[in-house]
Amino acid sequence: MVRFGGASTRTGRAEGGTEPVRSRERFLEGGPVEAGVRTPISSSWERCRSLGLSPDGSDLPFREDFDTEARIIRAALPVLDRLQYRFAGSQMNICVADASGTVLLRRFGEPSLARSLPPIQRVPGFVFAEQFAGTNGIGLALAERQLIRVYGAEHFAERAQQSACRALPVRDPLSGRIEGVLCFGYPRTFDDPALATVIRKAARAIERRLLRHSSARERALLREYLDTEAEAAVGRHHTVGLDELALGQHSRDRAVLVEKATELISRAQRAAVHVPLSDGRRVTLLCRPMTGAGGVEGLAIEAVLPGPPPRHPLLVPRQTDESPLFPAEPAASRAAPPSGAVAVTASGRAATGGSGVTCLGAEDGHPAFAPPSRGLLLVGEPEVARHALAARRRLELLSEASTRIGTTLDVRRTALELAETAVPQLADYVTIDLPEAVLRGAESADPHGDLRRAVVHGIRDDCPFHPVGKQVDYGPTTPQLRCLTRGEPVLEPDLKAAAGWLAHDPEHTRELLTRVHSLIAVPLVARGVVLGVAAFYRGRDPAPFGDDDRSLAQELASRAALSIDNARRYTRERTMVLALQRSLLPHGLPEQDAVEVAHCYLPAESDVGGDWYDVIPLSGTRVGLMVGDVVGHGMLSAATMGRLRTAARSFAELDFPPDEVLIHLDNLVGRLDREDPAADEADIIGATCLYAVYDPTTQRCTMARAGHPPPAVVRPDGTVSFPELPAGPPLGLGGLPFEAVETDLPEGSQLVLYTDGLIEDRHRDVDDVLDQLREALAHPEHTPEEACQVVLHSVAPAHPHDDIALLVARTHALDPDRIAAWDLRPDPAVVADVRALAMRQLADWGLDEAAFAAELILSELVTNAIRHGSGPVRVRLLHDRALICEVSDTSNTAPHLRRAASTDEGGRGLFLVAQLAQSWGTRYLPQGKVIWAECGLDGL
Structure with missing residues (x-):
């Protein structure tokens, strides 16, 4: 036996100090949950407050109609007996509750502990769900669907303040459905981190026993089928292995047949369907209901292949291995055929995978009784077959998601692709909320409070969700904000019981409840950056979401989040480059x-x-x-x-x-x-x-x-x-x-x-x-x-x-009336004539006020062209937005503006031109150059 509570007692006392007590008291007084409280505990407190629970309440519901022969009870009994022996003499109490929180079994390390409990809690049947008992191990494990530790003042009820507990959901290894909760309760001083390992091992032991129970049911069905076939074999053909019956068939054909047979078993109906093979032949699958020993109900799928039988048909063995088909560890962790059926293989030996499937075939060496025309394909139970189909479709959906999500580098389009992939295979409606900054390509400074509806997609368009573009505000107890805070998906199987979701917006949620009943909220997180939240709703399918659905939604969201982050980064970089481009x-x-x-x-x-x-x-x-x-x-x-x-x-x-x-x-x-x-x-x-x-x-x-x-x-x-x-x-x-x-x-x-x-x-x-x-x-x-x-x-x-x-x-063309040009001989005497011609032209244009500047500019430019240039000189005046004076000659020498010294007799002409003109410059021609100057006409 192992004892706990030694060295770890100091840690327990430290964690159960005054600070959690003060946080709880401030919360009960109406204050907000403080930052130091763990997220699962704070979320549970908020839900308790929204439910109107009182910390002093002691009345718990009691059920007398629970099934005393439930699978979880039969699987857990020997495990609890071993735990009771292990903790003998301690103040440990161990209990197992079902998926609704009803306590089914209870064991005590010290039997006298039972006398300290209220009478209603001394016998099985009382309900410890969160909506009745507040924050506690069983209720919180069911709400969070994971290993939970509640310590001292973290309990909502006053009666549990001196206690601590650890609780872990127990799941069906085949379906993944929560069958119950295993809970350890003990005084705060008994707390020890090693208890987490103990409770996990004990829960796995219960799950292995659940798996063996499923295997026994499948063996009973197989035995019944073989016995029935042996009795009917006289006077007619005998059933053989499918591999021998369909000799030479492609492996892809067998996969199609097994999938179709699994679908037939899941329907739990007598039927006959035709399945074409790759070589053109058709196999007829016959579905026959049957009942095995102990009342196990299932179906057998036989394959009938027309045409001549093989030369050496082989007999299906009558022998059924009674030894356990599952090792000590759950076989669910190993690769296995599709679950929920007994399949035919070439080996002829039973081989049950962890998903609850037994594979059979013809035994080499057995004599043939008659030419075969049909063969056993699958034997199984409808419920298990439905889980097998669901698992296969989940894999197909993930494969489809890899090609459908992230086809573009657009944030909104990628989010829509996630919704289109999930509907209707996983959910009936999907909403996706992203911060405004993410839509622009940036990282949001407040991803919890800056959410906008980016996608609404579903099987119908009239579901009353908030429209695209609307800002969405979530309360602290809503699944969406809880998943964003934790960075983990949150599952609400029954929205009618989701107090936090209902209390956030009662009028709107009441309207939504007419269309949906189950929710999975998944954060979109990539590379440590919170990008938003996706909500998957189910409404048409009456079955609630389960843990497998939550895992699938998380996988889809993770893939989509990475694509959205790539699109966001691309959008940011493209926006930056585009901004640079447009600025240039x-x-x-x-x-x-x-x-x-x-x-x-x-x-x-x-x-x-x-x-x-x-x-x-x-x-x-x-x-x-x-x-x-x-x-x-x-x-x-x-x-x-x-x-x-x-x-x-x-x-x-x-x-x-x-x-x-x-x-x-x-x-x-x-x-x-x-x-x-x-x-x-x-x-x-x-x-x-x-x-x-x-x-x-x-x-x-x-x-x-x-x-x-x-x-x-x-x-x-x-x-x-x-x-x-x-x-x-x-x-x-x-x-x-x-x-x-x-x-x-x-x-x-x-x-x-x-x-x-x-x-x-x-x-x-x-x-x-x-x-x-x-x-x-x-x-x-x-x-x-x-x-x-x-x-x-x-x-x-x-x-x-x-x-x-x-x-x-x-x-456009410049009006010829606004152009004046004169050709001059290179003689200084013509400068005065040019001034006179220019003055008359400016007067005709009504530019008398520009005459003074133009006269000085033309005098200087013409004089320089005659003195320093060569060849004929041409003068042109252009009346446009400005008055442009141009003087051209055949020389390539360029004038240069310089500052003349006080003793210089020349060198001030271009300086005067630069002062009088708005701008001036030189334009070279194929032969020669043009010196030009512009005079502003703003005041004219």
């Missing part, structure tokens, strides 16, 4: 009159890439239009896009022609590759680009591209064309030239620039897409904004795998 793209359109522009950017569904576009005002009322695409996706591509766009804009604003802009970008990309020490051959930066410059004074457009799709040009008459531009190599290859092409664009034409995501798709031919684009653009009456929308709706892929950047520009 233009936030608005610059003010200019050369073109009317509309643009749009559509990120890829899978990831964000490096597409960009830009509209760049240039000197001389011109405008630059650019689109580009960095190879790849993700943060690196977005960051590289930002660098290239910034550089491209800088090169363009320097008034480089399009081909030179591409040359500078090509050099930059190559330098970025060389300067990145972490890059390898697979990480080489690549990009494509198309750059066009439109001049409204000449209505001509100059374009160049580097590996980019050519633009579309829509003429005013609706004709759509794709100009033949030299493709040029993608940026970054280096060493290859780019070529620019000029084309006329009459006023009202549309220039459409786009990236390859618009036209390239692995499911579509590029030529067909270009035809669609041509058809979509053949409407010159559309505004650029309307053209963008039409192209996106009719040409863009429904699920783009690459980014799409689209830029549509409708051209």
